Structures are given as C-alpha cells and as structure tokens.
Amino acid sequence: MSKSLELTPVETVACCSPLTREPLTSDAAERIAPLVKAIADPVRLRLLSLVASHADGEACVCDLNDAFELSQPTISHHLKVLHESGLLDREKRGVWVYYRVRAGALADLATLLGGVSA
Amino acid sequence: MSKSLELTPVETVACCSPLTREPLTSDAAERIAPLVKAIADPVRLRLLSLVASHADGEACVCDLNDAFELSQPTISHHLKVLHESGLLDREKRGVWVYYRVRAGALADLATLLGGVSA
C-alpha cells in the first residue's frame, strides 16, 4: 500500500516551530500531543533508550523482553505505540524482529521543546 | 513546610544523560516519565506555549482561561500539573495569579531527548 500519503505523528511535527516562539495553535497541539504521549511512560522511555544505545543501533525484541519484568504482550504493545508514532522503525529478519530509533525523530522533538534549532 | 528537601520532577531530571547515550535505569525512567506526562496533553502544550510566548514571559490566568473553550477549573487543574512538575513558576500579585516558564526546564528536557548537550 502507498505510504506516501500517511504521515507518522513524528513527521507532522518536524515542521513546527519551537513551543516558546509563538502560541501553539489548537490544531498543532493536537498533533504534537500523541507524540509526546508516546514517550510519556517509563517503560517506553527505557525501551527507546535501550534500542538507541544498543550495539548497531538496533535491538531484537527478544533482548528487550528480557530487560523487563513484564509480559511479552505488554512489551509488544509498547513497541507498537513507539513504532506507530514514528519513533521506532521495525524490521523483520527471519523469526526475529528488530527495532531501531528513527533518525532525527528525537532531535525534532527536542528542537520543538528547547527551541535550539540547528 | 520546608520546600528545600523536595525536588520538583524537572530538577530530578536535569542531571540525567541523554536517552541515547546509555540505557536508562528503571529508576531514572520512573522519575522522567511524570515530567513528560506533564506536557503530554494538547491543552497543557498550548498553555506552556502561551505562557512562554507571552509578553514579559508571564501570563495571567485570566488571559489563559479566555484562550480555551474549557471551564475555569479545568484550566486551573492543568496549570497545577505544569506547576507541580516544575515547568511553570507561580506568583500571586493582588487578585491575579501569574505563571511563567521556569528557566531551563524545557531546555533540560530537550537535552535529555536530543542529546545535544551544551
């Protein structure tokens, strides 16, 4: 299916100017909030951090499951949230699934907050 | 009561290294998440943005109320969340209450995400 017509939340945010520059429109806020919600959970923060700091920048779900005392479906659920928000890329290789942090996603979010535009 | 022994969420986060440097400890994630939750709401994002971009860097609650089609208690609730997380400072002057963005708070958060440490 065509993916070019659907933007992930993180993509719809990359264009926004920093929070402190001008009042956010109601519309912009509604688009940004889901993205922030995606990282507003301790488990997802750790998942993001684990994947980002992992060797080769990617991590297998099997490794991630072991890092938590949570059920496998729960981890799967959190990974889905991160993936659908555009923060994690997903690739299936054989039986395993690997996630990696989408390049620039966190940086865009940081810029939005800090206003430290490049 | 003494406030010197209690750190706001934002203060407990300022010390952390960026997400992508090393895996977040479970403990660190539990401290960071509430702060991110505080901005994971469209109304609070707009409030933050409104205050930050307001003249003199501060805004009266009366102005903020008018910017939303929400009840006054609801706005008050959101402001409380932002204040208790350490993102907004609160000052009462006469009958009015003024909020301003706590210096560095957003920048600390941005650093945490983006890793663009100074």
Place this chain on the structure above:
DNA sequence: CCGAGACATCGACATCTGTCAATATCGACA
C-alpha cells in the same frame, strides 16, 4: 463588615491506558 471577582479545591463521571492470560500468526526446520 460585606459583596464581588479571581482562582483553587472537591466530588463525580466517562474515557483512556497499562497490564495480563489466552490465542493467533508467521517463519524455520525436521
């Protein structure tokens, strides 16, 4: 001292969210 206005708190409610157990799906391999 009393009334009015600005803001906070309380109590109630519907909705959202994180979690699990059970089950489905998919690919490798015998």
Place this chain on the structure above:
DNA sequence: TGTCGATATTGACAGATGTCGATGTCTCGG
C-alpha cells in the same frame, strides 16, 4: 506436513486522567 519458537493480537479489567458543576478561599472596594 507438522511442530516449535518468536511476536502480534484480542479481550478483559483495574487504575489513571480530563472534564465539569458546585463550592471554598482569598483579596480588594465600598
């Protein structure tokens, strides 16, 4: 083909969250 192991999906449930109306607490003017 049939089984097994790795992930995803589903359904259910408790607890968290956003919202409101009613009410409380200040502070200022008269």
